[in-house]
Amino acid sequence: MADVSTNSPRLILTDTNFRLWLPLFWIGLIAAAALFAPLIAPQDPLAQDLMMERLPPFFMEGSEPGYWLGTDSLGRDVLSRIIYGARIALFVSLIAATTTGIFGSALGLIAGYYGGWADRVISRLVDIWMAFPPVLFAVLLVAVMGTGLGSVIAAIALIDWTRFARVIRAETMVQARMDYVDSARIGGARRAATLVSEILPNVMPSIIALLMLEMGIAVIVEAILSFVNLSISSDDPTWGSMIAEGRGAIHFAWWVLLFPLIALFMTVLSFSTLGEGLKQHFDPVLK
Amino acid sequence: MTMTTAHAHTLDIINLNIALPRGQRLLRNVSLQLEPGEVRALVGESGAGKSMIGKAVLGILPHRIKRTEGEILLEGAHLNAMTPATRRSTVAKMSALIPQDPLTALNPVRKIGPQITDPLTRIHGWSHQRALARARELLDRVHIRAPDRVMHSYPHELSGGMRQRILIAAAFAPSPRLIVADEPTTALDVTVQKQILRLIRELQRETGTAVLFVTHDMGVVAKISQKVTVLFAGRVIEDAATRTVFENPAHPYTQALIAATPTPNVSAEPFQPVPAALITELHRETLAADALYAQRGRR
Numbered sequence: 044m045a046d047v048s049t050n051s052p053r054l055i056l057t058d059t060n061f062r063l064w065l066p067l068f069w070i071g072l073i074a075a076a077a078l079f080a081p082l083i084a085p086q087d088p089l090a091q092d093l094m095m096e097r098l099p100p101f102f103m104e105g106s107e108p109g110y111w112l113g114t115d116s117l118g119r120d121v122l123s124r125i126i127y128g129a130r131i132a133l134f135v136s137l138i139a140a141t142t143t144g145i146f147g148s149a150l151g152l153i154a155g156y157y158g159g160w161a162d163r164v165i166s167r168l169v170d171i172w173m174a175f176p177p178v179l180f181a182v183l184l185v186a187v188m189g190t191g192l193g194s195v196i197a198a199i200a201l202i203d204w205t206r207f208a209r210v211i212r213a214e215t216m217v218q219a220r221m222d223y224v225d226s227a228r229i230g231g232a233r234r235a236a237t238l239v240s241e242i243l244p245n246v247m248p249s250i251i252a253l254l255m256l257e258m259g260i261a262v263i264v265e266a267i268l269s270f271v272n273l274s275i276s277s278d279d280p281t282w283g284s285m286i287a288e289g290r291g292a293i294h295f296a297w298w299v300l301l302f303p304l305i306a307l308f309m310t311v312l313s314f315s316t317l318g319e320g321l322k323q324h325f326d327p328v329l330k
Numbered sequence: 331m332t333m334t335t336a337h338a339h340t341l342d343i344i345n346l347n348i349a350l351p352r353g354q355r356l357l358r359n360v361s362l363q364l365e366p367g368e369v370r371a372l373v374g375e376s377g378a379g380k381s382m383i384g385k386a387v388l389g390i391l392p393h394r395i396k397r398t399e400g401e402i403l404l405e406g407a408h409l410n411a412m413t414p415a416t417r418r419s420t421v422a423k424m425s426a427l428i429p430q431d432p433l434t435a436l437n438p439v440r441k442i443g444p445q446i447t448d449p450l451t452r453i454h455g456w457s458h459q460r461a462l463a464r465a466r467e468l469l470d471r472v473h474i475r476a477p478d479r480v481m482h483s484y485p486h487e488l489s490g491g492m493r494q495r496i497l498i499a500a501a502f503a504p505s506p507r508l509i510v511a512d513e514p515t516t517a518l519d520v521t522v523q524k525q526i527l528r529l530i531r532e533l534q535r536e537t538g539t540a541v542l543f544v545t546h547d548m549g550v551v552a553k554i555s556q557k558v559t560v561l562f563a564g565r566v567i568e569d570a571a572t573r574t575v576f577e578n579p580a581h582p583y584t585q586a587l588i589a590a591t592p593t594p595n596v597s598a599e600p601f602q603p604v605p606a607a608l609i610t611e612l613h614r615e616t617l618a619a620d621a622l623y624a625q626r627g628r629r
Contacts, residue, residue, distance in 0.1 A: 158393060222435035223445075225390045226500075230449030231422030244439040326439075 062320030066313035073310055077129040084123035085109050088280045092118035097296040113298040115288060121299060124280040125306050131274075131281050132310065135192065135265045139199035140257040146200060147207025148250050154208065155215025156238050166212070169205045177202050181264055185273045195274050199261050207253055214246045248326040255318025259311035266307055282307045338406030339363045340508050340540040341387065346400035348382055348391065348564075356382050356395065357564040358619060364508065364557075367538040369531075371551040371572065373587065374561035375604075380544045381430075382564070384510040387542070389421050405507060422453040426501040428511040428530070432493035432518070436485040443481030446500045454504055468499035472529055491522035495529065502533050509534075511543045515550065527553055548591040552576060560584050563616045582608055 076083055086109065095118040101111045112121040154165035181198045188194040218224065219242060227237045262282075268274040269283025282303040289300030341364035348357040357379045364370050372380040385391050387402055389409070402409045404424050409417055426449075429435035436445055443465065450461035462481075469477035472495040485493060494514060501509050511530060515523040531554055534541050543554055551558055551572060558575045560568040560583065568581045579585045586604040593601070 221437075222429040222431055223437040225385075225388075226427060226429060226435055226445075227437075227448070228390055228418070229388050229422060229425070229427050231419055231453035232448075233418075241437055241440075245437065247439075 062316055063324060066317035066320065069309055069313040070317065073129045073306070074133060076126045077133045080126050080130055084120075084126045085111065086120035086123040088119060088123040088127040089278065090119065094118065097292065097299075099296075100298050100302075112302045113296070115285070115299045116292050116296065119280075121285070121302050124285055125282070125303055127280045128282045128285060128303065129306070131192075131279060132262050132265060132307075135195055135199070136258040136261040136314070139196040139261040139265075140254055142196065142200040143203050143257055143261075144207055144250060144254045147204035148211045148246075148253075150204065151208040151211030152215050152238060152243065152246070155212040156219050156234075156242060158216075162212070165208060169208050172202075172205045175202075178264075178267055181268060182271060182273060185268055190273055190275060192275055195265055195268055198268070199264050202264070203257060203260060206257065207250070210249060210253060211246055214249050215242055218242045218245045248322045251325060252318040252322035255314045255321065259314035262307060262310055262314070339403070340366050340368070340405060341542065342401075342403040342406075343383065343387070344401040344403070346383070346386060346402065347398045348379075348386055348395060349398045351394050351396070353398075353624075355398075355564060355620060355623070357386070358616070358623070360400070360561075360564070360566055362559050362566065362569060364540045364542060366507070366540055367534075368557060369534060369541045369543055369555045370557040370559060371555035372542060372544045372559050372561060373546060373548065373551055374567075375546060377563075378561040379564035380546070380561055381512055383561075384427070384512050384542060384544055387421075387508075388425060388427055388510055389417060419453060422449060423504075424506055425508040425510065426504065426506040428494075428497055428501045428509060428514045430513045430516055432490050432497055433485075435497055436493055438485050440484075441481065442483055442485065442488075442496060446481070446496070446503060449500075450504055464503050465499070468503045469496065471502075471533070472496070472499045474499070490518055491525070494518060494522070494526055498526070498529055498533065502537060502539070505537060506539060509539050509541045511541055513544050513546070515545075515547075530554065548588055560587065562612050565616060565619070567612075583612060 092114075095107065095110070095114050096116055098110050098114040098118075099106050100113040100121075101108075103113075106113065110120050110122070112125070114120055115124075150165050154162040181202050184198040184201060185194050188197060224237055224241055227241045228234075232240070265274055265281065266283030266286065269281040270287045272284065272287070274281055274283060285303040286300055286307070289296070289298075289303070293300050341362075343360060343362050346357050346360045347355055349355045360379070360383060362370065362383075372383060374380050382391070382395070386397060387404075387409075391397070397410070404420065407420060409420065412420060436442065443462070446465040446468075447458070447461035450456045450464060451458060456464070465481065466477045469480060474480050474492065474495060480488065480492075480496070488496070494517075498514070501511075514530065515526050518526060527550065530541070530543075533539075541554075543550075545551060555572045558568070558570060558572050559566055560575070560581065562583055568575065568579065568584045570580065575584060576588065579588055583604070586602070586608055589602040590604050591601060
């Protein structure tokens with residue numbers, strides 16, 4: 044019998060290589076699907092065919108060739124819709140997470156390094172912000188700004204900057220107390236220069252890990268907004284709207300719900316695992 | 331930079347008071363001088379304000395702690411009269427720090443080389459080539475075998491003793507007039523401590539740099555300094571030549587400190603802790619001095 048410990052999943056997950064390559068593989072797959080959607084998708088994601096409604100996936104009886112993951116209640120191909128849905132999911136996560144990251148990290152760095160009034164104002168703002176329930180806040184923001192890709196991205200950035208601000212503020216405070224910051228100051232570096240050249244590189248691994256986490260969160264928030272039909276025009280296939288549609292038919296066409304859910308789950312998990320892996324990879328001390 | 335007075339002290343601290351925002355004083359009317367080429371030890375127990383003096387001179391006091399009174403002069407130039415920018419460049423040009431903890435004094439994500447050469451190019455305006463050559467020379471001087479390899483290393487790749495030697499090289503590289511050594515041997519092994527002390531003393535003699543040596547170890551004081559300032563609760567208790575202090579300490583607290591220094595000599599008397607009654611008495615004096623100070627401020 045094989046040694047149990049060598050097969051345990053814990054070992055695989057603690058290995059930096061797996062932490063990097065497994066999620067990178069899945070994200071690469073999704074990214075390729077998003078980029079080359081028109082070439083890969085077997086069907087038109089918007090084409091409805093009421094004769095082909097609720098076809099089961101390929102491994103079940105009654106499936107049609109070319110409709111690998113079955114069809115929804117309007118006869119649209121689930122696989123093609125997932126592939127096209129990856130476009131919106133990745134686009135939103137990339138832009139929204141970057142915007143959130145830059146904005147939140149900048150505020151966190153300023154609050155943590157300068158302290159005093161800057162810290163008090165930013166910290167109270169974070170407290171106030173976190174008192175809002177995030178999903179309701181997002182729904183409210185999109186409802187006010189109107190639906191569309193821009194509003195979704197703005198909503199995500201506006202809700203989630205506090206995550207970066209909080210974590211980066213704390214990390215900056217720790218780094219700012221280190222002797223090397225004093226040494227740089229004695230060496231004649233300006234305060235702002237010290238922040239950028241000495242402290243920022245030290246908090247960068249955390250920023251990267253948070254950025255990846257945020258990409259996962261952005262995918263979820265976009266899906267939530269799609270789920271309540273507040274994301275982008277209802278014509279464009281998104282994972283959230285597919286889950287919303289599948290929910291009603293779960294008793295007789297579970298595949299409409301399950302497959303986009305798996306895509307969503309895998310993507311979010313990959314992003315957060317990749318974040319941890321990258322943090323370890325870039326941190327010269329942890330490595 | 332031209333000197334205004336011929337007989338300027340390298341460092342002249344006059345009646346320095348430093349306080350927390352609520353007014354609690356950390357340094358109480360501290361005055362001390364440092365002549366060119368001199369090593370002055372600052373001794374005292376934890377919290378006596380030894381490091382605060384160094385930090386005040388170098389302009390790196392924690393931002394809630396402020397100078398409330400007194401003057402600091404570097405080679406005759408009033409630091410407190412300068413704008414923050416001039417002050418920073420003056421301090422950077424004339425002084426350097428050998429920090430306490432070699433583990434945190436080097437930025438962990440930057441290579442050693444630029445951390446040594448940065449101040450040389452930034453403040454002294456040296457070319458990159460010249461700064462590199464100087465860094466190599468100093469690293470060689472502190473007995474680092476492969477300076478080029480070390481300059482391309484990250485701090486965590488080197489041992490604590492090696493890092494402290496690098497920090498010493500970095501401090502002496504710009505040939506400063508004043509070096510503040512903030513307990514540079516505290517974080518190191520006893521065996522390494524000795525090497526480090528010897529190295530600082532050698533370099534100090536060669537360059538003629540004045541050193542303000544912060545320590546709580548009377549043994550170190552005896553080895554390295556010509557003058558001593560003994561501090562208690564932010565007050566100067568005794569200020570004298572090192573030899574005088576050891577042969578004939580004037581203040582009972584200094585006597586107690588010397589008696590409390592352990593020696594490797596087994597046959598000698600076991601060391602005596604500082605008597606609690608003396609500490610209580612000193613605290614009483616401090617409180618009285620504070621009350622007087624507060625009264626004077628109110629008037």
